[in-house]
Amino acid sequence: MDDFDLENWPPRPIENTQLQGHDEAERTLLDSYNSGRLHHAWLITGPKGIGKATLAHRFARFVLANGKKDSGPSLFGDALPAVDPTSLQVEADSLVYRRIVAGGHADMLVIERRINEKTGKLKTVIDVDSVREVGSFLRLTPAEGGWRVVVIDSADEMNPNSANAVLKVLEEPPKNALLILVSHNPGRLLPTIRSRCRTLKLRPLSSDLLTGLVRTYAPDVSHEDAERLAVLSDGSIGHALGLVEEGGLELYAELLALLHTLPRLDVQALHALADKVARAGADDAFRTVTSLLRWWLERMVLTAAGKTPATSGAADDEALFMAGLASQASLDRWFLVWEKINHLVARVDGLNLDKKQIVLDAFLGIESTVQAAR
Template identity: 40%
Template sequence: MSRAPRALKEQVFEEDADLPVRAMAELFGHHAAAETLQRAAQSGRLPHAWMLAGPPGIGKATLAYRFGRWLLAGGAEGQVPPGETPLHLDPQHATFRRILAGAHADLRALRPNTGEKGGVKMVIRVEDVRAAIRFLAMTPAEGGWRFVLVDGAEQMQPQAANALLKTLEEPPPRAVIVLTTAAPDRLLPTIRSRVRRLDLAPLDHAALDPLLMRLLPQLSATERATLGQIAEGSAGQAVALAEGEGLALQALVDQVLGDLGNRRHWHKVADAVAAKRDGSSFATFMALLRRAISAGVRQAARGQGAPAWLEDRPLAEWSTLWDSLGRLAAETDVLSLDRKQAVLTALLWLSPSRR
C-alpha cells in the first residue's frame, strides 16, 4: 500500500523589523547631529565610537544607518556627491541598495532579541557582540570601513558590555561603532567615557508631520497632529500608538479627565481598556493617562494655562498620583491582576470625591 505524500511544512519567515529604518532615505530633523558626523568623518580624525542618545522612536537608528551608508559609500573620502542634506546618499546607489537588502559585507547591526531558555526579556547577547568584534577586526571587504551598529545598547548583557569595552579601548583601524540608547545611564561609565556622545531631541512639528504623512498616510492632518502631540515628538511612538488604537485611547483619557466627577461611564471605559487579552490597550491607556497628568503639571508650573481638571487637587497631589498610577500599571502587568479592576481603581483615585 502506497503512503500518502508527506505534507510540506509551512515556512515561517521572521519579520525584518529593521527594514523601514534602513529604507529611510530622507532626513527628518537631527540635521545638526548629521552635520557633526559628516564633519568629523571629512576631517580625517573620525572618532571610532559614537553614542546616539535620546527618547525611544525619535530616529537614532535611522541616523546611524544614514551615517553607515554614507561612510561605506566613500563619503569621508569625497566619493559621494554633496547633497542638500548632510550624509545624503542616493537611494539608487549600490551601497544604499545592498544595505537595504541587508547584504553589505562591511556593515553589521545588533538588536535586542529574546534571552536564552525561552525568556521574554529582550537582550543583546554576548555571543552576538563577540561575533561583531571579530567582524570589526577583519580587513574591510570593499577596502573602506567596517561599521557596527548596536541598537538599544542599554540592553546588552553584562558580559556583552564588558566584551565591547575591550574593543572600545583598543579599536581596530578603519572601524566605526555606533551605539544607540534611550537610557545612556544604564551603560557602563567606562563605555560612556570611550564614545563620542550626540544627544538627539524629539522632533518638532515641522519635522515630524511630513514623516508621519509618509508613515501613516491614511490619517488626517488633525489625527497626525494629535498623535505627534501625545507621542511627544517621537515618530516611532506615534506609529506604535496608531497601530495600538492610540487615538481612541487618547479620546478615553480626554473623556475621563474632562469629567472626573462622572462615574456613569466608568465601567464602559474600563471594559474598552481591558478588552485586548494581551494587555496592550491597558498599557497604552495608563501611559497616556500619566502623560496627560505630567504635561498638565508642567504647564501649571510654567504658568502656561493648565487644563481645568488640574484644579481639583494641589500639584503635589497630582505628582503623587502620577507615581501611584505607574506602580498600579506595573503591578497589574507583573502580577497578572484584573485589568478592568485596575482601571476602575485608577478612575477612583482620579475622582475629586477621594479628596
Template identity: 40%
Template structure:
C-alpha cells in the same frame, strides 16, 4: 490611504531600509563633519525621545561610511548630507541585512519565537568575533546598538570591554531613549549627540512616508500635533481610539496617588486583548508622565522619590513587554502599573 483608516498594525519599514531622514540636520551635519575631519570618534551615543529618527540616522551614517570608505575622497568633501542612493549596491546590502561590514544588535526572538525583553550577552559578544575576524569588506566596520537601554547588565559589560579597546576603523552607533541612564563607563567612551523632537511638519511628512498616509489628512495633523515630535507616537495615535485612551490614562495619572478601582477596571477593558496600538498608547502616556517628573523643574527636590519612580518605570517596561510578547490580559497590567506608581508617589 486615509489616516482615519489606519488600524493597530502599520507596516513601517525598518530604519536600515529607510533612505530619507526628516529633520535632524544639525545632528547629521555633526556626523558628516566629524567623518570628514579624519578624527572620527569611535563611538557615538545618539540620545533622544523614542520615535524621532535616532535609528534612522544611525543607519544613514553607517550607509555613508560603508559606501565612502575614504573620509578624504572628493565625494565625501562635496557631500552636503549623509544621503546614499538606495539603489547603490552597499545601500541594497544594508537594507537586506546582508552587508559584511555592519553588525546590528537589537532585541530578537527566542527559540520559541517570542520577542526577548533585552539584548542578551551572547548577542553582544558577537561584536568580538565581528571586529576580530578578517574583514569581509575593506575599510570600516560599523556596529549599531538599537537600543543600548535594552542591554542586560552582562551585555552592557561585554560591550564596554570592546569600547575600551576599539579596533582600528571601527564605529559604534549606540541608540538610546534615556542616555542619562546609560552606564557612566559606556557614556565616557562615547561622543554624545542629542536629537530634539521633530517639528510637527516633519512628523507629518515622516508618518505619511512611513505608512502611505495622505499628508493633508486632518487626522494625521491632529496626531502629529499631539505626538510631541515623535513619528512612532503619531502613528500610534492614529490607531483605533488611541487618542481617547491617552486622555483617559492621563486623567487617572493626575489623581495619583489616589486610585479609583472602577476607573482602573474601565481602563483595563478599554485596552482590550489584542489591540497593540492601545497598549502602546497606554505605555507611551505613562512614559511621558514619568519622564516629566524625572526631568523636573528641580530634579534634586526629592531624590529618594525620583529614584523610586525610575525603578518603578523599569519594572513597568518589563511588565509591558511581557504582556505584549505573551499576549497576556491587559487589566492586571493596568492595576499593577497604577499600584506601583501610587506607591512611588506617596
C-alpha cells in the same frame, strides 16, 4: 516618502532612506568624517521614535559607501567614493545599500535583540552571546578597504555581561572600526561606556514638522488631528503614527471623558475602558491608553508646578480643567501618583500582572488624590 506604508509601520531603520528634522546632527557626523578624525564610537540619544536608529544606519551606509577617500573599486565593482561627500544620503538603488539590507555586506554588523529559539519570541535583552562577535568582527581587516561598522540598537537593552563585552571593545578600539550605539535612556548605560563614546543627542521634532509628516504618512488624518497627534507624541513621528494605527485620538477622548467625571469617577465607564484595553489581543490598545494616561499625568505635574504645558487641544477647556484639578492637590501628591502609575505599568510584562486591574488602579489612584484634597 511616496512608498511609505502605514500598515507596515514602523519601517526597519536599516531600510529607511528618509530622515527629517535632524540636519544639525547629520552635519556633525559629516563634519567629523570629512575632518579625517572620525571618533571610533558614537552614542546617539533621544526619545523613542524620533529617528535615532534611522540616523545610525544612515551614517553606517555613508561610511561604507564612501570608504577610504583614496580607495579604488571595491570587490563588488562599485567605485568609491559612491556618495556625495556633502550629504549622508545613500540611495536605495546603490549596491552598498542593497547588500546592507540583505545582510550581505562583509563590513557591517547589526546587534539587536534576537529571537528566543525555545519560545519563538523576541528576547527581553541583548545578551552576551549577541555581542561576543563584535570585538573579533571589528578587528578584522575591512573587506572593502574602508571601515568595519557595528550598530547596536538599542544599547539600553544590553544586559550587564553584554555591556561589559562592548566596554572592552571601546577600551581598545581597532583601527578603521566604527561602533554606533542607539540609546533611548543613556543614563542607564555604564558611565564608562558613555565616557568612551561621542554623544550625539537628537531632539524631538518640531510640532510643525511632525504635523506635516503625519499628514504625509497618514493622509486620511485631518490637519487638526495631526496637530493634536504632534502634541500627544512629544515630537516622535514613530509614536504619532503608532497613535494613528491604534486609534489613539479616540482612546484619548475616552480617557479625558472619564477624567472629567472626577472627583468621583464614572465606575461603569471606567470598567468599560479597562475591559476594552485588557482583553486578549488588545496589547497595543493597553500600551496606548497607559502611555496617554502617563502623558496626561506628566502635564498635571507640570501644571501643579506652575508651568503651562502644551495640551492636545482635544477639548477647548482642557488646560482649564487640568489647572482646576491641579489646584486640588499638592505638587507632591500629583508627583507620587504619576510615579506610582509609571511603576505599575513598567511591571506589567515582567510580572504578567492583570492589565485590567492596572488600569483600574491607575484611575482610582488619581481619584483618591483628588478626593483626599477635599
